[in-house]
Amino acid sequence: EPEVTQTPSHQVTQMGQEVILRCVPISNHLYFYWYRQILGQKVEFLVSFYNNEISEKSEIFDDQFSVERPDGSNFTLKIRSTKLEDSAMYFCASSESRYEQFFGPGTRLTVL
């Protein structure tokens, strides 16, 4: 069964460093998303992406964040200058229908 994959599973970085989180959505899906979950809190929407542009973004998704689909398979989330409060699980999701989204296993980002 096709699935969304994410790399790395765990990323440790120093405050102020740039990180890139990678996702491979399900191959025939056209809609892509990033969510995050701070430890012990609920899953929060960050951004949705379609046709090579951002469709919607939340207040969390400020100028430090960017997304890109650099080729036909990858979908990336970049955090330009990480802060301690960026430590969280980051989930990528993709969808082909307006009903269900398929989530990846997540990348745990730890900012020291």
Add this chain to the structure above:
Amino acid sequence: DAKTTQPPSMDCAEGRAANLPCNHSTISGNEYVYWYRQIHSQGPQYIIHGLKNNETNEMASLIITEDRKSSTLILPHATLRDTAVYYCIVRVPRETSYDKVIFGPGTSLSVIP
């Protein structure tokens, strides 16, 4: 999107049916009921959705009351692997798919051996 209310936690004996309730008294006519779950430290997983008819798939059944103000997700034979947080979400599916899922606190289901 309509607000939903779920109990914060529930227990279920392994092998028994798990019945997870959700209240959505302000639901509007074109809003669907969706269920997702999140097993500890994993990504959320779509389970099922419905508008007004009862729905069943290989994972679960969704029972929506006639007035649509509440629904119940049924896991017919709960296993230990069904221990997770279950989220009931009510929203209008847009014509285009780029629509965020808004997660509430959900119900933490513990399946007990």
